[in-house]
Amino acid sequence: MANGRKDDGYLKWRWKPNRCEVSRFDVGVVLEKLRGKRVVFVGDSLSRTQWESMICLLMNGVDDKTSVYEVNGNKISKKIRYLGVRFSLYNFTVEFYRSVFLVQIGSVPRHSPKRVRSTVKLDELDNVSSKWIDSDVLVFNTGHWWNRAKLFEMGCYFKVNGRLKLGMSTMAAYTTALNTWASWVENKIDTDRTRVFFRTFEGSHWSGPKGHTCKVTENPLVQSKSEYSEYRSQFSDIIREVVNNMTVPVTVMHVTPMGSYRSDAHVGIWSDNPTVPDCSHWCLPGVPDAWNEILFSYL
Template sequence: MVCKLNSKLFGYLRPYTKRVLSFGHPIGGSQCKSKVCQSLNGVIVIGSFLCFLLAMACGYKYVLPESGAIIPNYVIPDSSHSNSECNFFDGRWVPDESYPLYNSSECPFAEQGFDCLANGRRDSGYLRWRWKPKNCQIPRFNVHAVLEKLRGKRVVFVGDSLSRTQWESMICLLMTGVEDKKSVYEVNGNKISKHIRYLGVRFGSFDFTVEFYRSVFLVQPGSVPKRAPKRVKLTLKLDVLDDISKEWIDSDVLIFNSGHWWTPGKLFEMGWYFQAGGKMKLGMSISAGFRTAIATWASWIENMIDTNKTRVFFRTFESSHWSGGTRQKCKVTRRPLSKTKGRDRSPFSNMVLNVVKNLSIPVTVLHVTPMGAFRSDAHVGTWSDNPLVPDCSHWCLPGVPDMWNEILFSYLLSQESVSLQGNGNL
């Protein structure tokens, strides 16, 4: 029975058996006529074929070795909307000894509170990681190419303290290519403050500015209407963009972020409530309020921004790594996490992605949420200017925000957009 089964199975391979075994003599030569011998020859053919496949696989792995990354890939949920095969946000963190790209202690525009090494952090491994997209490469940072690209331009960041961190990171990165450091200065002589509404740094040798506007909600704060409940101290006009929005219009690169202040602790518990159409919306949830505010932002972008001049970006929500719900416990690890533990997704990020997807004009989403989800090692922790207050929301500089800017520069320097939504020219 076994011989019959083997004979049928290997009968299909008989023409190939003779070719494979032609380099030597088949077992038994012409005297081997039994089905057992034929089956045995077939076994040799199959074995040879499997050895060939194994050798090919080993050769492939030898010729094309994988990177030494320990952080797994992450695919963003909306990658199907990408207009290019290159998705900068589908990737992993890999070790890279060429980082960091600057010394924050030598950058006068990096906040002392974000300079973790200067504030006593002893391990420096968190500085030596690079984000590696799955199907493409982020071009290595070329400071001179970026400086020339921005010559005569106006770069504007709008948002909360995470936006300010990216603003600081960009200035520090660009200063590495400027010979005369004194030609880089804050236009009003201001020092960086957590609460100042406007900061602008001018690169005199290249005639461009990198500006930051503090607008944590993007929409307009308002006074308390008459007959409002006593718990209402301030309102957010969800259908009106921030009154400083007129300053953002005449820019060449415009980068937004929001979401980190949209929490009960920073809204309802502080007496902030929503307003739309001149009426209070006391029962409106935070997620509904954010969705309405982003819709207001989208309408403003479509009606006020000339995308032939201005390249618009929106950076998504950044993951924090608090150990407890009270934001009192902050464990900063020595290495990135191997699992995101749900931090790779955010309802705020999803709302931004959905709104931008339906815009009639091009806006590029910097979907950095999954990137930060792994980086529990890169937070400020207790290495700030106030070590008594732990910080698992903000990032050390140098650090993760530098990678946001490297991706941003890649978009600006590329000839064609590889964004989630449309094209734009700088």
């Protein structure tokens, strides 16, 4: 709104799931349930958005706003790898770790083709993963960086067992990375203490040549039509298949279909840089609040 958006319907729409009710968000109850806990979000900028949403939702129940602060005094930034907000009156933190692939970024092997500038080590989890272990709620997400523009066009290719896999498809690489993540969860996380969630892809609404036009509408779509809905649903299917084969309990938050209706709720041209439309991220308040309401209903 500060950047010039006039309509406000995207603030008010809610989903009604089939055959169930999402619990009404009661900030007082949630604050008490989180007392003494550690909530950790891990992933890309969409995870950071969910982290921001949770903080905003919980702040509504805190009278003394000065009692809530970022532990290192940082301002929210795209590049900072760690952000943690402490609710000191309730002795809990809500943290975000930036890990866009969940697995490690690696070096380029010797004698590699010139087009290879960096690698993604599909068989090794991010080297900051040890910091995620001691948590009570752990929410993962990865997806938006698994595309040609973020990978091959930038000279980034996959590596397994120290060897380049130049011909490996994005889907195969994603599956390999998620199996690495699943093995890490099974071996490192005490699921008697820690509730583990994985949120699926979010629908984007790009159109035109190479998806350069952001189609923001004033109302949600009557039918779910997302430019990359089929592509994204394949990634969601991979997530659910990997989780179904795990030996420990993990909850998949399958938000891909519900987000694909919400072409009204993107940032669009109303960002800090209006010349670069944004149909990947969501306005706050808005869609990410629903993700957190679902998360709280599970908890």
